[in-house]
Structures are given as structure tokens and as C-alpha cells.
Amino acid sequence: MDRVTMEDIAEKAGVSINTVSRALNDKPDINDQTKKEILGIADELNYQPNRFAQGLRSSKTSTLGVIVADIQNPFFSGLLKGIEKSAKEQGYSIIVQDTDENYENEISAVRTMLAEQIDGLLITPVQNESGTIEELQRSPLPFVLLGRYFEGLDTHYVVTDDVGGAYKATEHLINKGHRDITIINGPPHISSSRERLIGYRKAMDANGLPVKDSMILEDAVTLRDGYELAKARFNSAEKPTAIFCYSDFVALGVLQAAREIGLAVPGDLAVVGYDDSFFAKALEVPLTTVRIPKNQLGEKALETSLELINQEDKIDPKQVKLETELVIRAST
Amino acid sequence: MDRVTMEDIAEKAGVSINTVSRALNDKPDINDQTKKEILGIADELNYQPNRFAQGLRSSKTSTLGVIVADIQNPFFSGLLKGIEKSAKEQGYSIIVQDTDENYENEISAVRTMLAEQIDGLLITPVQNESGTIEELQRSPLPFVLLGRYFEGLDTHYVVTDDVGGAYKATEHLINKGHRDITIINGPPHISSSRERLIGYRKAMDANGLPVKDSMILEDAVTLRDGYELAKARFNSAEKPTAIFCYSDFVALGVLQAAREIGLAVPGDLAVVGYDDSFFAKALEVPLTTVRIPKNQLGEKALETSLELINQEDKIDPKQVKLETELVIRAST
DNA sequence: CTGTTAGCGCCTTCAT
DNA sequence: ATGAAGGCGCTAACAG
Numbered sequence: 001m002d003r004v005t006m007e008d009i010a011e012k013a014g015v016s017i018n019t020v021s022r023a024l025n026d027k028p029d030i031n032d033q034t035k036k037e038i039l040g041i042a043d044e045l046n047y048q049p050n051r052f053a054q055g056l057r058s059s060k061t062s063t064l065g066v067i068v069a070d071i072q073n074p075f076f077s078g079l080l081k082g083i084e085k086s087a088k089e090q091g092y093s094i095i096v097q098d099t100d101e102n103y104e105n106e107i108s109a110v111r112t113m114l115a116e117q118i119d120g121l122l123i124t125p126v127q128n129e130s131g132t133i134e135e136l137q138r139s140p141l142p143f144v145l146l147g148r149y150f151e152g153l154d155t156h157y158v159v160t161d162d163v164g165g166a167y168k169a170t171e172h173l174i175n176k177g178h179r180d181i182t183i184i185n186g187p188p189h190i191s192s193s194r195e196r197l198i199g200y201r202k203a204m205d206a207n208g209l210p211v212k213d214s215m216i217l218e219d220a221v222t223l224r225d226g227y228e229l230a231k232a233r234f235n236s237a238e239k240p241t242a243i244f245c246y247s248d249f250v251a252l253g254v255l256q257a258a259r260e261i262g263l264a265v266p267g268d269l270a271v272v273g274y275d276d277s278f279f280a281k282a283l284e285v286p287l288t289t290v291r292i293p294k295n296q297l298g299e300k301a302l303e304t305s306l307e308l309i310n311q312e313d314k315i316d317p318k319q320v321k322l323e324t325e326l327v328i329r330a331s332t
Numbered sequence: 333m334d335r336v337t338m339e340d341i342a343e344k345a346g347v348s349i350n351t352v353s354r355a356l357n358d359k360p361d362i363n364d365q366t367k368k369e370i371l372g373i374a375d376e377l378n379y380q381p382n383r384f385a386q387g388l389r390s391s392k393t394s395t396l397g398v399i400v401a402d403i404q405n406p407f408f409s410g411l412l413k414g415i416e417k418s419a420k421e422q423g424y425s426i427i428v429q430d431t432d433e434n435y436e437n438e439i440s441a442v443r444t445m446l447a448e449q450i451d452g453l454l455i456t457p458v459q460n461e462s463g464t465i466e467e468l469q470r471s472p473l474p475f476v477l478l479g480r481y482f483e484g485l486d487t488h489y490v491v492t493d494d495v496g497g498a499y500k501a502t503e504h505l506i507n508k509g510h511r512d513i514t515i516i517n518g519p520p521h522i523s524s525s526r527e528r529l530i531g532y533r534k535a536m537d538a539n540g541l542p543v544k545d546s547m548i549l550e551d552a553v554t555l556r557d558g559y560e561l562a563k564a565r566f567n568s569a570e571k572p573t574a575i576f577c578y579s580d581f582v583a584l585g586v587l588q589a590a591r592e593i594g595l596a597v598p599g600d601l602a603v604v605g606y607d608d609s610f611f612a613k614a615l616e617v618p619l620t621t622v623r624i625p626k627n628q629l630g631e632k633a634l635e636t637s638l639e640l641i642n643q644e645d646k647i648d649p650k651q652v653k654l655e656t657e658l659v660i661r662a663s664t
Numbered sequence: 665c666t667g668t669t670a671g672c673g674c675c676t677t678c679a680t
Numbered sequence: 681a682t683g684a685a686g687g688c689g690c691t692a693a694c695a696g
Contacts, residue, residue, distance in 0.1 A: 005689060016667045021691060029665055048447045052393075053689035055384035056672050063427070071416065077409045084403065084430045088440075093448060095395070096428050098416045108420075115380045116425060223614050252614045259616060282555050282584045284591060284616040337673060348683045353675060361681055385673035388688050668695075673688105680683075 004045045012045070013038050024049070055117065063093045064305060065113040067123040068146075069101045074277050075247075075294060076124060079146060082298025083122060090306060092119070103128050114139060120305040122146050122298075127189045142308035144301050144318075148191045156308065158301040158320040162192045165290040165324035166199025166244070169272045172288070173242045174207050176332055178270060181209075182240035184217045184229050184250055193218070193246065196274075200244060214238065220246050226253025234261050241269060242332070248273035248280050248289055255283065255331075270332040286329035293322050336377045344377070345370050356381070387449065395425045396637060397445040399455040400478075401433045406609050407579075407626060408456060411478060414630025415454060422638060424451070435460050446471060452637040454478050454630075459521045474640035476650075478633050480523045488640065490633040490652040494524045497622040497656035498531025498576070501604045504620070505574045506539050508664055510602060513541075514572035516549045516561050516582055525550070525578065528606075532576060546570065552578050558585025566593050573601060574664070580605035580612050580621055587615065587663075602664040618661035625654050 006024070010017045015034060022030040023038035024047075055061045066083055068076040080096065087094050095116060099105040106126045113121055121143040125133055130150045136143050137155065145157035166183075173181050183200045186193035197216065204211045214236065217229045226245060230253065233240060245251040251273035255265060263269045265285045273280055276291035304318050338356070342349045347366060354362040355370035356379075387393050398415055400408040412428065419426050427448060429441040438458045445453055453475040457465055462482045468475050469487065477489035498515075505513050515532045518525035529548065536543045546568065549561045558577060562585065565572060577583040583605030587597060595601045597617045605612060608623035636650050 003689095007689080017689090018668085018691070019666060022666085025691080027691095031665060034665090050388070050689050051447070051449055052384045052387035052391075053672090054691085056382070056388055056674090056689080057691050059384075059672080061384075071403075071413050072406065072409045074404065074406070077404045080428075081403050081430060084428060088429070088444075093427050093429075093444065095425050096412075096416060097420070097425075098413060112420075112425065115383070117383055223610070249610075252611065255616075256614055278555065278581075279584060279611050282588050284587075335673095338675095339673080349673090350675075350684085351682060354682085357675080359675095363681060366681085382673050385688090386675085388673080388690090389675050391688080666696085668693105670691100670693085672690090675688095676686090678683105678685085680681100 003050065004047045005050070006047075008045060009038060009041050009047060012041050059117070061117055061119055062091060063095060063116070063118045064302070065095050065097070065116060065118040065121040065123075067097045067099060067106065067109045067113065067121065069099050069124045069126060071096070071098045075147070075275055075292065078292075078294025079124070079298040079301075082295035083302050084298075085295070086299045086302040090302070092302075092306075099126055101126055103132075106132050110136060114141060120144070120309045122301050122305055124148055125150070127191065142305060144305045144308070146301050147297060149319075150191070154317050156304060156318045158297060158304055158322070159191070160292050160297060160322045160324050162195035162324075163199040163202070165274065165292075165326075166196035167203045168199075168324070168326040169244050169274070169288075169290050170200045170203035171207075172326055172328065173244065173270055173272060173332060174203060174209065176242075176270060178242040179209055180215070180238065180240045181242045181244060182215045182217065182233055183244045184220045184226060184233075184246060184254065186221060186246040187219045196246070212238075215240065220250045220253075223249045223253040223256075226250030227257045228253070230254040230257035231261070234258075234263070242271070243269065244272045246274055248275045248277040248287060251287055251289070251331075252279075252283075255285070255287075266330065266332050272332055276327055280327075281329060283331075285331045288329045288332040289327050291325045291327050293324070297322055335382065336379045337382070338379075340377060341370060341373050341379060344373050391449070393449055393451055394423055395427060395448070395450045396634070397427050397429070397448060397450040397453040397455075399429045399431060399438065399441045399445065399453065401431055401456045401458060403428070403430045407479070407607055407624065410624075410626025411456070411630040411633075414627035415634050416630075417627070418631045418634040422634070424634075424638075431458055433458055435464075438464050442468060446473060452476070452641045454633050454637055456480055457482070459523060474637060476633050476637045476640070479629060481651075482523070486649050488636060488650045490629060490636055490654070491524075492624050492629060492654045492656050494527035494656075495531040495534070497606070497624075497658075498528035499535045500531075500656070500658040501576050501606070501620075501622050502532045502535035503539075504658055504660065505576065505602055505604060505664060506535060506541065508574075508602060510574040511541055512547070512570065512572045513574045513576060514547045514549065514565055515576045516552045516558055516565075516578060516586065518553060518578040519551045528578070544570075547572070552582045552585075555581045555585040555588075558582030559589045560585070562586040562589035563593070566590075566595070574603070575601065576604045578606055580607045580609040580619060583619055583621070583663075584611075584615075587617070587619075598662065598664050604664055608659055612659075613661060615663075617663045620661045620664040621659050623657045623659050625656070629654055
């Protein structure tokens, strides 16, 4: 039960191997009739090209690499979904690696990808260090950063407008009459955290509201982080009337804390999340949140990556920023 | 900036290409000294073997395919995480495809995978039809079904004990004094739905409780499905005091419906979910649910798949069933 | 329009 | 212990 090769087809059709190649690859210089015959036979024999042979010759693989920080995080799986879908449409396969937000893993993932001979790479970089990204810059492999970027590095990236998203969220809270708005933000080494803090400050400034240090809490990633930071904040002297969270996860933790303390949402406390995860609208108090176009983000990144692959010469950095949408629900 | 090949190493070391090959592949018949030198040079030149050339010769790729029904579903992304992690440890890369629970997509995904020349395939089959699985059985590609299986087909699979999981959940509700326990189950064509219904019935039977047709609701997949089926059920004459749900998603919908109707959980209504998704413990009423060892499921499937690959001759179907765990929280 | 030839990089005989 | 030669399947010259 060996694989069918072009040679088998050639033999059966009584032509040479590369006439078969011409037919199969839609090349010129071939008689329409013979072409039809060959295609017929190929189909009948259920011929599948050997990708290794193809790859060996062309050093193109029709395979893209995707490195994500955590497949189980709905944000990244949303990205992945968009990428996979578009890749399929474009005839590309994708190889996936998960770094668990760990820089060591990122190093080895990038190494593996370089060895894989993929045509291009999409990566949501762990952001503690930019070493691997700089290594990628020195390699010939085209790559696109996904959802996060490095300020100092001139790379291609596709991200969302975090400044704008945070601005909208904060402004909405201000419009609702809140003045003491605490932000429970993500780790400051992640670009989206930094940008959202900027958006938050901008909105506060624009409305003449002071931002005290105590109103900025950081390093919240998990639900538990949100819970603990919120509790700590409620125990302090100045209690916020509104909290803007780094993610819906974090908001979930905040809601839990509020419940335990006996604060009504949105009566005593307004809460805004980020991401519009599937559960946001189904909570006891449906959550106001900033929706990220996850799937489009993935699609756009794939598209960008293909442009890079097909562009012979180096081109200017493609830096795409997608808009977010504030989804207003009952929590504010 | 061409890739370094064995020839480059050979030249630099002043030996022949295949002495290099011997050194690199840890073969006998080579002088320790030359071997060391060669490895040194390879390292220095940052040599990476060309996978296509290797694949072309060996027809082994160190790549596995994974076909999941929906990457964005936490259950599947949990599987994927486990698979990816173990694969990496074993030196395999994985190619991922998403079928969106659509049979047409599954057909093309399987075709693609067959063309990819992967060494093995893990698949969570769409369950409307088993045609693609039968096609796989006729192919030489080793494959393992993941989380779902077909009763009629003698394939390798790795699943969880759905009968047992449902039994535990139902029994727990019975022990809490409930008699009118409604099950909001998934689509009956999915094996896990069928098995869970069996577990539910078993538990009811064992405790002498009657199961009326009206107590069995099906085809719930999304949060919305759970919401609507629950509403319909509450509007009927016989109101359940407990609901056992196909997933935590579905349970979320049920909770939403209960809230709107003014039923207190667990006072008026006990709710059990399935999966132990990350949000289950953070709800206003933390959810009792059946925990599935998602990551292990993936790891086990990978392990099984590697056994198949390394086993020369056909072996008896490996059918693995992992245990689940009932996690009791405030909703019951 | 079609066939012949060479070679992508590697590994496996076989000979030395 | 090492080298030379052939071929995996395909495609891109170049001939005819």
C-alpha cells in the first residue's frame, strides 16, 4: 500500500514524469488533452503530492508556525481559531506551540520553529525579554507579533487599540458619574497593560480627574489576583466606586470579592472587564466589557504574514491596530 | 544566508558527508575524536537538519496531526494543551485543524492530514457520520479518537468515563434529597451525551426513582440552549428541584434562567454542571460540577498514538477510559 | 508540446 | 574507521 507517486501516473499515462508535473501544477506547455488524461489518472489513483519532496526542492512548505502564550486562555484560542480558519482557506497548515508565558519555553519554541522550515511565524511573545524576537529579526523567517509588541523593536505586528479600549471604558465610567475609578491592570511588562494604563490616564486627565497611585493596581492575571487586589483595595481608606479590570477573568474575581463584602453591583460598585469572554454576558450581573475582535486579529495576522512571505524584498513594517468595542451591560 | 548543510560541515572538517552523518546520528563506526570535532563544528555553524530531506528518506516526520471540534471550547483547548506539552517532550510537532463540529470540514481536515504525511493523528470526531473514521481505518495512518468514540467501530480511543461521571453527579443530587432531577443533555449523536444519559438513568434506577420523558431534555450545546431549555422546563407543570447539565456552559444558561424566574440556587433549585471550567468556582453560586482530566486526556492520547507509531504490526485496539471527579460546591 | 537531466539534503548500502 | 554512490519524489532547467 505504497503512496502513489508521479512516476506511477506517468507510467499509466504513457508519458514522462514531468509532463505529469506540468499537468498537476498547471504549467504551460502542455496539450489540453494529455493534461486532462493525466489529471484523471491522478484523481483515480488518489494521488497526493509528497510534501517532503516538494519542500526539499522549493524550500517552501505551505506551513506556518503559531506560538501562543496559553492555548487555554480564551483570548489566545480565539486568535488561534481565526488563524486556523484563514490558513486553511489559503492552503496553509499550522504548527502550534504553547509557551505557558514562560520565556525559556519561548526560546525553545522559536528554535523548533526555525528548524521546522515553516514559511512564516505568528507569535504572541512572552514579554519579559525580547531576545527571541531579536533572534527572529536576524533570521530570514518572516514573522508577525500577535496582540503584543515591543516598543523598541521595529517589527511587524497586529494588535488591538488598547489605549482606545481603555479610554472608552474609563470614559464610560466617568460619564456614569464615577470619579474614584481604580484600575486593576495586568503586569506592566506586557504591552497591552502599559497601553491600557495610558488610555485610562488619558480619559481621567481629559475629564480633570486626579489619578492617585493608590488607584492603580497591577500584575493581575488570574481570577484570584482580581479577587485579592479588590479585597485589599476595599479594605483601604478610600473605596473606589468603580473598577476597570484587565480582563473578564480579573473582573470575575472582583465581583466575587464585592459579593463577599456585601457591595452591590452596580449600585455600590461599577465593574468593567476586558475581552468580552463568552461568560461575560451570562453572569448574575452581566458584565460591561471591552470586546476584542479575536478572530479578526488572527485573520489579519495571517494575512499580513502571507504578504510578507510573498513579498520578495524586505518591506516596511506592517503595523496593524484593530479597533475594540465597548459592550455596555448591567455591571455599570 | 543559506542554511547550513551536512556538506558544509564535511568541508570544514575535511571529512566526507557521511562521516558527518554518522557523527550527527550517533552511529557506530566512527572515531571518537573526529566525532567530537564534527559535533563541535555543527554546533558552531548552528546546523539544523533539513526535515524535508530527512522526511523524504525516512518517510517519518516527527509531526502529529490533531483535529479538534472547536479550539475555542475550553474542553478542547485543554486537550490541546496536554497534547502539545507531551508532544514537545517527545520531540514531536503538532499540526492543528478545527472542524467547527462540521462534518464537511472534518472530511477535508482528514484529507489534508493524510496529505501532510504526519506520523499519527489524534481526532475528536464530529459524530454525525463515521465515514471519515472508516476512511482512516482503511488508511495506514495510526489514529486515536479523543474524548468521543463510535460504538460500532473498533478503533483506538481515549475517553473519560461519562457513564460514571453522570452517575456520580446524579447520585449526589439524590443523596441531597432530590427526586425530580431533570437532565439537560447534549446532542444524542455525541457519544458522551449518550453515555451520560445512561449514567443518569442508572443512578435513578438504583435509587428507585422514576425517569419520565419530560425529565430528559437534549441537544443543549451553548449557554443559550441551557437557558431556553431551562425556561421551557420551568414553565411546564412539573418543576424539577434539580438539574444536571451537559456542560458548565449549559449550567450557566440554566442559572441565568433560574435568576430571571426568581428561583434561588441551591434553595429552590440545585444545579450540577460538567467539565469544571475555570469559571465554575467563581460564579455567584460556585458550581458543583464533574471535573474532566482534560490535560491528562490529551497526554494519554498522545502516548497512545506514539505507541501505535512505534509498534510495527497492528495491535489490539487500545481503549482508555479516564476517571472523572465530582467537585461539590455551593450550587447543590 | 514533450522528454531528459540534474539536483534539493539526507541516509543507507557497499566498498575500501 | 571512512568514503563513494545511489536514490527518496519532485521541479526547473535545457533539449528536442
